Amino acid sequence: MSEIKKIAVLTSGGDAPGMNSAVRAVVFSANNLGIEVVGVLRGYEGLIDWETVPLGLDDVRNINNQGGTILFTSRSERFLDQKYRHIAAENLRAHDVDAVVAIGGDGTLRGAIKFKDEGVDIVCIPGTIDRDVACSEYTLGFDTAANTAMEAIDKIRDSSVSHGRCSVVEVMGRKRGYIALWAGMATSADAIVLPEKWDGNFDYIINALRKRHTDGRNSYLVVVAEGVTDAGKLADLIQKETGIESRVSVLGYIQRGGQPTAKDRMYGSLMGAYAIEILRQGRGNRIVAIKNDILVDYDIAEAIGLHNNNLDSFQYQLSLMLAE
Numbered sequence: 007m008s009e010i011k012k013i014a015v016l017t018s019g020g021d022a023p024g025m026n027s028a029v030r031a032v033v034f035s036a037n038n039l040g041i042e043v044v045g046v047l048r049g050y051e052g053l054i055d056w057e058t059v060p061l062g063l064d065d066v067r068n069i070n071n072q073g074g075t076i077l078f079t080s081r082s083e084r085f086l087d088q089k090y091r092h093i094a095a096e097n098l099r100a101h102d103v104d105a106v107v108a109i110g111g112d113g114t115l116r117g118a119i120k121f122k123d124e125g126v127d128i129v130c131i132p133g134t135i136d137r138d139v140a141c142s143e144y145t146l147g148f149d150t151a152a153n154t155a156m157e158a159i160d161k162i163r164d165s166s167v168s169h170g171r172c173s174v175v176e177v178m179g180r181k182r183g184y185i186a187l188w189a190g191m192a193t194s195a196d197a198i199v200l201p202e203k204w205d206g207n208f209d210y211i212i213n214a215l216r217k218r219h220t221d222g223r224n225s226y227l228v229v230v231a232e233g234v235t236d237a238g239k240l241a242d243l244i245q246k247e248t249g250i251e252s253r254v255s256v257l258g259y260i261q262r263g264g265q266p267t268a269k270d271r272m273y274g275s276l277m278g279a280y281a282i283e284i285l286r287q288g289r290g291n292r293i294v295a296i297k298n299d300i301l302v303d304y305d306i307a308e309a310i311g312l313h314n315n316n317l318d319s320f321q322y323q324l325s326l327m328l329a330e
Contacts, residue, residue, distance in 0.1 A: 009104075010039075010041055010104045010105055010285050010286065011040075011041060011042065011102070011104055012041065012042040012043075012044070012101075012102055012103050012104055013032075013036060013041055013042070013043055013044075013103065013104060013105045013106065013107060013282075013285065014043075014044050014045070014046050014053070014058070014098065014103045014105075014106045014107070015029055015032045015033070015043060015044075015045055015046065015061070015077070015106070015107040015108075015109070016045070016046035016047075016049050016050070016052060016053065016077060016106065016107075016108050016109070017029070017049060017075040017077045017078070017079045017108075017109045017110060017133065018049030018050055018079055018080070018081075018082070018108055018109070018110035018113070018114040018117065019049070019079060019081055019110040019111045019112075019113045019114050019133075019134065020079070020081075020110075020111060020134060020135070020262065021073075021074045021075050021079050021147075021262050022111075022133040022134055022135050022145070022146050022147025022148075022150075022151075022262065022270075023073050023074075023135075023146070023147045023150035023151070023262070023263075023264065023265070023266035023267070023270050024133065024146035024147050024150065024266045024270030024271060024273060024274035025074070025075040025077075025079075025109050025133050025146060025147070025274065026066075026069040026070065026072050026073075026074070026075060026076055026266075026274070027069075027070050027146075027266065027270065027271045027272075027273075027274025027275050027278065028109050028131050028133065028146060028274040028275070028277055028278035028281075029045070029061075029066060029069070029075070029076065029077060029109070029278065030066040030067075030069050030070060030274075030275070030278065031274065031275040031276070031277070031278025031279045031282075032107050032278040032279075032281060032282060033061045033062070033063065033065070033066045034063065034066070034279075035278065035279045035281075035282035035283070036282050037062070037063055039282065039286060041282070042060075043060075043061045043062075044058045044059065044060055044061060044101070044103065045058060045059045045060075045061040045065075045076075045077045046058050046077065046106075047059065047077055047078050048077075048078050048079065048080045049077075049078075049079050049080045049081075049082060049108075049110070049114075050080075050082040050084075050085035050094065050114075050117055051080045051082045051084065051085070052077075052078075053085075053094035053097060053098070053106075054082070054084055054085065054090050054093055054094045054097070056097045056101070058101075070266070070271050070274075070275075071265050071266070071271075072265070073150075073262075073263045073264050073265055073266060074262075074263065075109075079110070081113060082117070085117050086117075088120075088123075091117075091120060091121055091123075091124055092124055094121070094124070094126075095121070095124035095125065095126050098126060104127065105126075105127040105128065105129065105285050105290060106121075106126060106127070106128045106129070107128070107129050107130075107131065107278075107281045107282075107285075108128055108129070108130050108131070109130070109131040109133045109146070110130070110131075110132075110133050110134065111132065111133065111134030111136065111138065111139060111145070112134070112138060112139060114130060114133075115130055115132075115139065115293060115306060115309060115310055116310060118130050118291075118293075118306050119291075119306045119307055119310055122291050122306070122307075127285070127290030127291060128290060128291060128306070129281045129284050129285060129290065129291075129292050129293070129294065129303075130292070130293040130294065130306060131146070131274075131277045131278065131281055131293075131294050132144075132145040132146065132277075132293065132294070132295065133145060133146035133147055133274075134146070134147060134148075135147040135148055135150070135151035135178060135185065135261060135262060136148070136178065136179050136180070136181065136182045136184065136185070137182060137184040137185075138181055138182040138184075139293075139295075139309070140309065140312035141293060141295045141304045141308075141309040141312050142293075142294075142295035142296050142297070143295075143296045143297055143298070143299075144273060144296040146270055146273060146274050146277070147262070147266075147270060148184060148185070148270075149267045149269040149270050150264060150265075150266045150267045150269075150270050151178065151185055151261040151262065152184070152185050152188040152189055152192075153267055154257075154260060154261050154263075154264055155175075155177045155178075155185055155188075155189035155257055155261055156188075156189045156192045156193055158175075158255075158257050158260065159173075159175050159189055159193040159195075159227070159229065160193060162175055162227075162255050163193060163225070163227055166225040166226070166227065166253075167224070167225040169225075169251065170224040170225055170251070171225060171226070171250070171251045171252060171253055172215060172225070172226035172227070172228065172241070172244055172245070172248075172250045172251070172252040172253070173225075173226070173227050173228070173252075173253055173254075173255060174228045174230060174237050174238075174240050174241040174244065174252060174253070174254045174255070175227070175228070175229050175230070175237075175254075175255045175256075175257065176230050176231075176232050176237035176254065176255070176256045176257065177189055177229060177230070177231060177232065177257050177261065178231070178232055178257070178258075178261050178262075179200075179201065179231035179232060179233075180201070180231070180232055180233035181201055181233070182201065182202070182231075183198075183199075183200030183201050183202055183203070183231040183234075185231070185261065186198055186199065186200055186229050186230065186231040187200060189229055190227075190229035193227060193229070194227070195227045195228060195229045196214055196215060196218055196226050196227050196228060197210070197211045197214050197215070197228045197229075198228075198229050198230075199211070199228065199229070199230035199231060199234050199235065199240075200231055200234065201231055201233065201234050204234045204235070206235075208240070208243060211228060211240070211244070212243070212244065212247045212248060215228075215244060215248050215250060216248055219248060219250060226250060228240070228244070232256075237254045237256060238254045240254075241253060241254040273296065276301060277294045277296075277301070280294050280301045280303070281294050284303055289303075291305060291306050291307075292304065292305060292306065293305075293306050293309045295309070
C-alpha cells in the first residue's frame with residue numbers, strides 16, 4: 007500500500023452506541039499524521055452516490071456522548087451488486103481517497119471483502135449491539151444496549167410485582183443471545199430464552215414458573231431474544247398453562263439509542279485509533295478486534311470464515327444456577 011494521504015470513514019448497517027467515538031478517533035488520529043478525512047453519509051449507499059462531508063477536528067470534537075452515528079447509516083442492497091461496488095470504487099479513486107475505514111457488523115464485513123476485488127483498501131471496526139462478529143470478543147454498542155435493556159426491565163419488573171404478573175420481555179438479538187443473557191442475568195430473570203440454546207420446547211419455562219408459583223412467588227420475569235419465538239404467544243401460553251396473568255413488552259429500538267457507556271466510548275476510541283495505525287503501517291483489508299481485552303486485527307476474509315457460535319456456555323450455565 008502506498009502512503010496514505012486521504013481516507014474515507016463510514017458507518018454501515020444497524021446503528022450502535024460508540025460509533026461516534028470511533029469516528030472521532032479516526033479523525034483525530036488521521037489528523038495527527040497529516041491524513042485528510044472525508045465522512046461518507048449513509049454507509050455504502052453514500053459511497054455509491056458520493057454523499058460526503060469533510061471531517062476536521064471541530065466536526066467531531068464533542069461527539070463521544072452522542073448515540074447513533076453523525077454519519078447516518080443504511081443497509082445497502084445495491085452494494086451487493088458488483089456494478090454498484092465498481093461505481094463506489096471509481097468514486098473513491100476520482101476523489102483521491104486511498105483507503106476506507108468502515109464501522110459496522112457482519113453485513114459491513116461481507117461488503118468489505120467483496121470491495122477488495124475492486125482494489126479498495128479497507129479497515130473495518132466491529133460496531134453492532136448484537137456482539138455477533140466472530141473474531142472479536144467485543145463489538146461497539148453491546149454494553150450500552152445491555153444496560154438499556156436492564157434498566158427498562160427493572161422498571162417493567164416494578165409493575166409486575168405490583169400486579170402479581172409474569173412479564174415476558176423481548177430484547178434484540180435475532181441470531182445471538184448476548185443481550186438477553188446479560189440483561190436477564192442482571193435482572194434475575196426466571197427464564198432466559200436464547201437462539202443458541204432454543205430447541206422449541208417451552209416446558210422448562212412453564213415448569214420453572216410453576217415451581218416459583220408453588221413456592222409462593224407472586225411476580226415472574228422471562229427474557230427472550232427476538233426471533234427465537236413470538237413473545238406475545240409465549241405470554242399467552244404461560245397464562246394458559248400456569249394461570250399466571252402475563253404481559254409482553256417489546257423493547258425494540260430503545261436498545262440502539264441513548265448515550266454510550268464509558269466502555270463503548272473507550273473501545274470506540276481505541277478501535278478508531280488502531281484502524282489508523284493499521285493503515286499507517288501499510289496494511290489493508292483488516293478488521294480490528296478485541297481478544298483478551300487487547301487490540302488485535304485479522305484479515306477480513308479470515309474473520310468472515312470464523313463461526314460465531316461461541317456463546318459463553320459457562321455464563322449460560324451460571325444463569326441457570328442463579329435462577330434456581
